Amino acid sequence: MASVPGRIVLSEKFRWAVAIHELGHAAVAVVWAVSIESKASATVERQILGGAVMEAGEFENHGKQLYLDNIAIHLGGMAAEQVFLGEHGDGVASDLDGATRLAVILDRHLGMNGVLNAWPAGIDERLIDSARRMESPLTARIEPILQEQLARAKSIIESHRVSLEGLWLELIGSGHLTGQQIVDGLRPDKTTDPPKTRRKSRQRLHG
Structure with a gap:
């Protein structure tokens, strides 16, 4: 037991931030579950303190919209924090x-x-990393994509603000919400729904 890293209690302020971040991902896509931690290791430098597990999609030939959808899902946590x-x-x-x-x-x-x-x-990860380190026509072309999908994610968050506030309280209280709880709890504030994303991400998004 002495060799096990110690655990520290996370501050309420930090847990509130992690909770709304993960709910941001959840609001932009249908998820299996979203959770946050109440404690963290005192010695581990990089660790996961929250996560949203995305619904896996079927194998198919994907078009541009699916990639835009998944970019918006990735940016859902940032969008929720900003809102x-x-x-x-x-x-x-x-x-x-x-x-x-x-x-x-x-x-x-x-x-x-x-x-x-x-x-x-x-996909050559080294090529992608090299290109991203340079100020190039590529970076100029993809920045509008990222900005547009962040704005789209924020629009979705803002249109579900009231129900997200309720889910935020529930997640802080219990530390875990199932995907069904989130789906049941999400209600648009207005009669017109914002642009929806497709639920095809096969990965776990970490805050």
Whole structure:
């Protein structure tokens, strides 16, 4: 037991931020479950303190809209922080990384952003990382995609603000909500629904 890393209690302020971040992902896509931790390791530098498990989709030939949808899902946590907290914290780094990679793939691998002179087939992570470090026409092309999908995610969050506030309280109280609880609890504030995303992400998004 002495060799097990110690656990520290997370502050209420921090847990509120993690909770709304994960609910942001949930509001932009249908999820299996969303959870937050109440304690963290005192010694581990990188750890997962919240997560939203996305519903897996069937194998099919995907078009541009699915990639845009998944970029919006990645940015849902940031959107929720900005809407409810006024700004986003540094916990959005992995989400931004995932969203940016999808935008690069959409643009340079799949010819879905006006450029047909694609990179070689197959995802080369080193090539993506190298291109992202340069101020280039590529970065100029994908920035509007990221901005547009962040705005779209914020629109979805804002249109469900009242019900998200209720789910926020529930998640803080219990530490865990099932996907069905979230689906049942989400109600648009207005009669007109915002643009919806497709539920095809096969990954777990971490705050």
